[in-house]
Structure formats: structure tokens, C-alpha cells
Amino acid sequence: MKIPGHTAVGSKTLRRPHEGPWAWLAAASVALSVLMLGALIVLLSVKGLANFWPSTLHEVILDDGDTVIGVPFEQRTLPGGEGVERRYWIANRDDGGGIWRWLSVPRLASDQTPDDLVVLERRHWGTFFGRLVAVRLEGERLTGEAAWLAMEQRLKELDALRQARQQLTRDDILPLIRRMEREPSSSETQHRLDDRQLQALQARAKELRRLQQGGVLVLENSQGQRQEQPLEEVLDAWRPNAMAWYEKLGHWGGELWQFLSEGPRDANTAGGVWPAIFGTILMVLLMSVLVTPFGVLAAVYLNEVAHQGRLTRLVRIGVRNLAGVPSIVYGVFGLGVFVYGIGGSIDRWFFDSSLPSPTFGTGGLLWASLTLALLTLPVVIVATEEGLSRIPLHQREGALALGATRFETLTRVVLPMAMPAMLTGLILAVARAAGEVAPLMLVGVAKLAPQVPVDGEFPFLHLERKFMHLGYHIYDAAFHSSDVQAAMPLVYATALLLVVVILVLNLTAIFMRHYLRKRHGAPVRR
Amino acid sequence: MSDPTSTNPLYRSRQRRDRLATLLITAGGIGVLLTVIAIAVFLLVEVVPLFWPGADGMSLSALWSAPGTSGEAEFRWLPHRLEEGVVAQASLAPLLWGTLEAAIWALIVAIPLALGAAAHSSLYMTPGLRARMKPTLELMEAMPSVVLGFIAGLVLGPWVERHLAEAVSVVLLLPLAMITLALGHRRLPVPVQRYLSLNSAALWLLPCLLLLVLAAVQLAPLWESWWFAGDLREWVEQRWGLDVQARNAMIVGLAMGFAVIPGIYALAEDALSDVPRNLAEGAQAMGATRWQTLTRVMLPIALPGIFSAIMIGAGRAVGETMIVLMASGNSALMTATPLDGLRSLASSIAIELPEAAPGGTHYRLLLLAALALFLFTFLMNTLAELVRARLRQRFRRSRGDT
């Protein structure tokens, strides 16, 4: 008979003896671990998501009459211990003073948040904080609210023009050029025709570009100095202090979407992470394609085909232990064998013309995926084996008794039953691969990949190209960007994105495993 | 008598297909396993030329230390000097030391927390809570190390450097508060006691701990000004000559401890749960508390399993790259102070290998480092696995006996 543990036996009648302080410390260690995890996630969420909220602009006047417009970022105690200083993001890099300014708080004479302060996002020199004085558009000079409305109107037009031009380049000009590159041997008339068409398209593109010009903003910075800003370089404009909460929310959503859908700007300190998301997904997909068949094959061999002797047990232990080998070692292997070894040979055989600059002999998408496939192989093998061992022997015996061959038993009975386990393994592998950075640094990740590995150029998927990766983007933006403080919000947001992706993958795996255990019970141990 | 189906052509083709498939699976499986062996072989083959007596042959002693400018033996890792052909000063000793130091600090953080958590969840937790808590702790393991490194190196490290007193206060106050709680709990009225029971402590302690941490941080300036003249950092430096660096071994240890906890926890919890229930129940029937059951009965039995859990954790800590790279100062020092920076084998490989010329001495030295990591973790894990396998066998036998 099973005695129901030590849950509620006689707790009413008997006073249980006291457990002493150690038991409480043990309980606290669980709580502390969970607390650390929670704190980490909360920190990332708050810092990562707050970044996109349009923060209030302050106009601060110092005791010496100096005026500063900026967003307060953080506060520090001064070294002597008396008073605090505050870091303001003052933007306006073109003023020559950098985008940060430390102000000691006792020196602040006044601190206001006027409604007319504007934030401009520009293509050059980053963000601008200040006031909009006037807009000069088609010979007219508008001031006041009219200027703001005219500017908003014009910004929308500019956006449309920019998109039209991009579309023209992407859909018409580049395909034409590519066709001309691909079919150079057609007749001269054809060539001239193409040439003329290209000229027409380029003229159209230039026209679209010309239409963007004109339009100047007259701006005033915190010092009251006027400056002129060509409107075409302005990407977005808003007045954070005058926005209602729902407008802010809308703005927040827009910024978040930009972050997810655009490429990085300003040396990875602004813009979005789309190429990194894309690179991560592509690499992980390729890795899954590589790791699944081999992992399943190895697991099936170990569990179904091989003689279950001492050797198999040793091999199984070996495979399991590979999961514990540091990932950097796999990176070293990938660099030495895949990149320098195999890649070098491929270059010698196929790309002799471009040597010594390497094609496959340098890190790239293919080698990164292969390295990570190797790294996650044990995960898939172990999970698949666990799934296989859960399948009761009588299922196999039944199939064999009905006259199925071993192969048929395998493909029709065993593998379908083990499918969820394999999927779990694969998801765990993907989660591990998505968060792994160290080996990628050796085999093909890049801080900036101007050319994505997939594009309209034959053969469309460029396995030799370098790619961007979310995890590496965190490392790069936090250490290599031109200004860590400026990159920090973006790093938080990227870290949050990565953590969310990985947590979702892991939770899926956990739920699947839970469901499996319920359905199939404990594994049959060998 | 022969099987009537064996003459059937369809059956024969099926048989052939079966044999072919088996062959393929075998080939594939063995191929995969060979690839795995190839890693070790590759590293060995690339490293061996380092020790050949020849142009770039290095003696074992040069890997340890080399005479510096003053003529005394120095432990310096100066790989860029190798390519310039100047005196080779490429001692792996500081890197080995840094690797060990980081791992040790990680384990100091992780072992008590992980083992405590394992003990609590295998002994006290209600099954329902446990079924939720285990996956939650598993999520900790899934945290990408680059994120942990970022938080440790760029957020936590500088914060601790600025707020040393607050950090110390949290570390000291938490255990003290827990002991006070343990003593005070029995004085609580019984209904409250039952409501705030040890079984669900992991849940209701969460907000308490949060409050405690906040209180500790708030109180820190007070006692800092009472006892340390308002600046603990200054005091530590003048009293003990210790200089607190923002990127130090303790921060690395904390971040890496976070990464290692779930691994140790899961295995240790398994080891404790594998202990036959009847032993624990017997002890409790004799009037032992659960904690006494743990220390006197379960722990001795599960000790090898717990030991293997720690070994696997050590393996992970030794090879962790991004956390050390981002949170440590990467200065190849050989000091024992936990407040100095350090540099590990793995992070050296990550930064330097892409720039090292393949086939050169620097390249081979880094591969030697990789080989060392590989062998160390592989040995650790194999040992741990063997211990666990043996333990499991023993349990099965003991279960069979009863």
C-alpha cells in the first residue's frame, strides 16, 4: 500500500517537530532563485519596453542662465557625497557637444516642460530637441501651429515619396540591372533598349528624389540659436509634452514596430533589429534542417538497432556528455574544420579565381548552422531516445507479430509515437541555438551584414554570407557601438526580445513534455 | 518448416528494404558518433605540433611561465608578441587561474542555493507546487548567457561598485532574516503558522524576500555612515588594501552562479527523489523531523548523485564564455582577491581566435586551451554520469530487495 507521504498525516492531532533554521534557508533559496529570475525578466521588460515610450522633454535653466533641453536619464551621487548629478539626453549632436550632459541638481534654477518642444528624428546627426520656429515650403513661410501642420503634412508626403523610390529601385531598376548582367549576349539592339529603359527608370528615380527636396525647417535649439534643417532629412517629428496618453501609446506602438521591422542605424545605436531577427531565424531554421535527421538517426540507431551492450551504454554516456562540452569548443571545431578545413578546400576547388580572398573559407551562414547543429545534436539525440524508450515494448512486438518488418515497425509505429518527443528535442535545440553566441563569434556572425543572406540575386540563399544575430547584436551594441549609453535602451529591448523568444520556445517544450509524460507514463529504463 | 511468406516477392523486397534501411541507420548513427569523436581528434592533431621540437616548438615550462624583462619568471599572456617573433611570453597559467577562479566563485554562489532548493522541493514542497517550480527553475537555465553577461557586466557590476554597502547589506541581511524567521515562526499563532507553512514557503517568501532586499538597500547608507565613515569602499581599501573593481570575480561568480543553479538543482533533486521513499518514511515514523531525515538518511545515500550534480555544474562554469567575457575585466591577473578582474580560457578563445593566423603558434595555443576545456568537461561529465548510473543501479537493487 502506498502511504501518502508526509503531507497531512495527523497534522491536526500531532504537532510536528520544528524543522530548525536550515529548512528555512533551503526554502529561502528556492524563493531567492525564483526572485532573481523574476527580477531579471522584470528589469528587461521595463527597460526594454519603456525605451519606446515618448519621454517628456524638460527645459532646464541653470543658475548661470544656461538653458538645456533634454530628457533626464539617471541620477548619481557626486563623488564627494554631497548632492546629486543628473544625466540629461540633450541630443543635437550637430551642436558639437555630444548627446549627453551631466547637470548637478543643486544648480538647476527652473525645470519646466513646455508643450511646444519638438523631437525630430533625422537621417543625419541623430535626434534633435528644440523648438520649431517656421517652415519654408514652396516659397511660403509658415509659423506657429500652421507650421507644425504643414510639416506633418509634408512628412507624410516625403514618406510616400521615399517608399515609392525604394519600390522603384527594388522592383524595377535592380531586376533590370540583374537581367542585363545575366543575359549579356543578347543583341545590340536589345542592349540599347535595355539601356534606354534603365536611363528612363533612373531619371524617374532622380525625379522622385528631386521631389523630396525643398522644404526647410527653421529650428531653435536650447540656446536660442536658429538653424535650418532640410525637411527631406527628417524622418519623424513629435511633441511629447503636448501628446495625450493615447497618442503616446500610438507612438509607442509605432516605435516598437519600427524596432522589429527596420534595420539598425547610427552604428547599431538606433533603428531596429530586423536583420538580426531574420539572421537568427534563418540560421536556426538551417540548423534544424541539419540536426533533425542526424539526431533522430543516431537516436534510432542507439535505441532500436544497436546491440544493447556495454559499448552502447558507453556511447550513450558519451553523447550525453557532449551536451556538457562548452559551446566555445564547438566554435573552435567549426572554425578549424568547417571554415579553414572544408571551406578552404571548397575555395581551392571552386572559387580559385577569387582566392586569396575567401568565399567559403571564412565564417558564414552555412558553417554557423553546421556548428550549432553539432552543438545541439546531443539535445536532439537525448530527447528522441527518451521518447523512444517510453514506447512500450508490446507496441513493437505487436507490429512485428503482424508481419511488419523492423523498418516498417519503425516508420509506421515507433517513430510516429516518438514524434512529440522529437519535436520537444528540436524545440529545446532551437532554444539553445538561438541563445548561443560564443561559437558564432568564431564561425560567421557579423556586427553589420550589409547583404542579407537571402535576396533576389541568384541563387537567392547565400550560404557563404555572414549574417546578423540577436545575441551577438546585444554583445556588439553593448561593447562596440560608438556610445554605450545611447545604445543601452536598444540593448535592453534586444535582450528582452531574445529572452521572450527563448522562453516561449522553452515553455512550449515543457508543456509538450508534460503532456507526453501524462500520455505515455514513465520511460522504460534499459 | 519454412515460412510460407518468405517466397513472396513482395515480402522479399520488403525484407531487402528493411536490411537497407537498417544499414543506412547504422551508418548514419555511427557516422554521427564518429563526428563527435572527430572533435577530440581534431583538437589533438592541431595541438601536437606545438610540442614538436622545431621552429615554433614550445616547451611545457614556457606555457607555464617565461622570464620577463626583469629576468624573473612572469606569468604573462601576451599573444601578440608571438607573431612579432619577440620573446614568447604566452603563459597559459593566468588564464587557467582565471577560469578556475570564476568557476569556484560560481559554485560558491550556486551550490548552497541549488542544493537548498533541491532539498526544499524534494522534501517539503507540495506535489502541485513542485510540478510548477521545477519548470520555472528550468527556465533559468534557458536564459541566454549573453543576456546574463550584459546584465552582470554593464548593469550589476557598475551598480555594486557604486553601492558596495547596499550589496553587502543584502548579502548579509538575507540569511540573518531567514534564521530569525525560523526561530520566530514557532512563536506565531497556530492558524498563521499553518497558513504560512513551510510547504508553500517558496511562494509566500517571494514578496517577503523582495521587501527584505528593498529594506536592506534602504538601510545600507545608515550603517555605512555609522560604522564606515560613510564610504565602505574607502574603508575596505584602507583597512584591507582591497580595491573594488567594477568588473570582478564576484560579479562573474554571481552571474555564472545564476546560470549554473538550475543544472545542479535538477540533478540534485533527481538524486534526492530517487532515494527510496520507504527509508525516509521509516525515519519520520521514528520521530525524525524532515530536515533530520534529509541530513541523516537521504543525504548519505544521495551523496554521490549530488556530487555528480556539482561536477556537472563545475563543467558548465568552466566553459562558460559570454558571461566571463562581458562581466570580468579580462585582465590576465593571478591574484586571489575576489574583487580583482580575471580572464578565462574560453573568453580568450572567443576574442583572439578569429584574428589568429591558422597554423601559427597563437592559434595552436588557443586550440590547446580549447582541448583543455574539452577534456576537463568531458571527464567531469563522464565521471558524474558513471556515478549516477551506479547509484541508480543500487537503488533498483534495494527496491528489489524490499
Add this chain to the structure above:
Amino acid sequence: MSSVSHFAATSRRIVMLLWLGWVAWLPLPATAHDVAGALNAVGSDTMAELMLRWGEQFEEQRPGVRLQLQVAGSASAPPALIAGTTLLGPMSRPMQDDEKAAFAARHGYAVTPVVVGKDALVVVVNRHNPLERLNRQQLDAIFSDTLACGAEESIDHWQQLGLDDPQGSIHLYGRNAVSGTHGLFRRRALCDGEFKVSVTVSAGSAAVVAAVGDDPRGIGYVGLNHLNADVREVAIADGQRDVRPERQALRDGDYPLVRDLLIYVNRPPETPLPEVERAFLDMVLSPSGQRVVKELGFVALSPSALMAQRRALGLPALAREER
């Protein structure tokens, strides 16, 4: 799957070469014709952002032209130039003699260096640190223990520099050994000596700035474009004079820790550059191109240096209003 793509890529390359040859042979129509096609560049990652920005600007002027940039470090430029796979090789250090010799041996003429901007290393301290200047010996004595620049004893405490505000030991921050910044500082500031072991080594310059900004006792060296309000730059004393990393000093070569940003061009003597490359360099060496240099925190060329570079490449002089 991959061998197919190799084959395809090779054949694509051959086809492209054929096309290029055919186009070169064909007399083009006399009408002003915009260039189209790809512009290849292989080289420095320090200059990656710069090249990308130029590429963007170039594409605006000439729709359909793509800059194909391979970023793999300065060391990757010479092999690509020598092999002829690219005509442009951005580098953040000058080519070494053996690399130049290899180029000349392969092509029969020397490689053309084009200076497109300058980068400087600055020594930074925390923003609250009052330190104004350091001379070369002090700098060496702070960062190295080999004292190759002639200092007498190592400087480990702020008191040794006559300061009493940041008390205690000096915390050193620097870059990892494989970075160009580390190499430049070691050669120029340490007189080819060796750094102290206690230098906290960061994988990036921005991290050095952040660390010094957090540490009142810190001192570090970073690229000029990484300066921000968290840190203060320290002048290098040269005799009685302080040399600050300001534009004039950098242009005149007074400041010791400067390096040129270069694009190496494969250009046979007496032959004009291909149209695309020519147009690209024309834009780079124009005021609008130099604005990008300035915007990214590097130092733009002086007008006279700009003219000299243009003349050397056979580009037309800039119109007065363009200057």
C-alpha cells in the same frame, strides 16, 4: 544543395565577368549615362559604418548602384586588392611593406592610397577627474611596466600625478590585444613597450568609455569618435605645450596618437578609374562625403588635403561654392 549553389555562384561570376568585358569593349552611347551595377569593397570594420553611409549617399545620387561591402577587418583588404577581386580596400591602418610589395609584384604597379579621413586615440578620465595633461613619459608610466619611453618609475597612484581628488590607485582600462586600437596605443604611447597586467580589457571602445565614466579613478584610451559626456579627454603635453585632440592639431600632425583612414585603390598609372569607382571616390572626397566623416565622429580632411587627394586621383577640382 550547397554544391549546386557553389556551381551557380561560380557560373554567375563568370557570366558577370563576361558581361563586364563585353561592356568595356562596347562603345557606349555618348549621352550622359548613369553608372549602374555593383561597387565592391573589402576591408576594415572600423570604417564599416562610414562606408555604408557613403554607399547610401551614393545610391541616392545614382539609383541602382549597390555598394557590396565585406567587413572582415583591415587585414582582409590587401589580399582582396592583390587578387583583384575588389578595386577598393578600406583600411584603418597603412598597408605594410610586404603587402605593398605583393601588390606590386602581382599587378606591376603600386597600390594607390587615398586618405579619406583621420581617427585619433584620446586618453580619457572620469568627468570629475581634474587631470589636465600628461606628458609622454607619464602616459607610458601609467599604462606600461616596461617604461620604454624613458620614465623612471611606474605610476600607480593618482597622488603621483600631483592630484589629491581621486585618491588611491589608478584603474586602467583598455582594449583587447587583437584590436587595432591596442596596437596603435602600444606602439605610439608605450614606445612599443608592454601594458601592465592589471589593465581591465574591454572588447570594445564604447565599453571603455562606459567603465571610465563609472569609475572616478579610471583612465583609459579610446577612439576619438567614442568620446561622450561621461569622460574628459586629457591633453598630451609636448614640451611646454598641451596638445589636445582637436581638429587643427590632428590635421597638422601635432597630436601623437593619430591614424589615417584610408581607401586603397587598385589603379594602373595613367589610366582613369572605372566610372563607378571614380564617381564613388569623387563623392567621398567631396564636402558632402566629408560631412559623413565628421558626423560619425572622425576627423574630416582639411580643404588643402582634400584638394591634394583629388589631384592625386585625377578628379576635377571642386567648384568654389562646393568648398
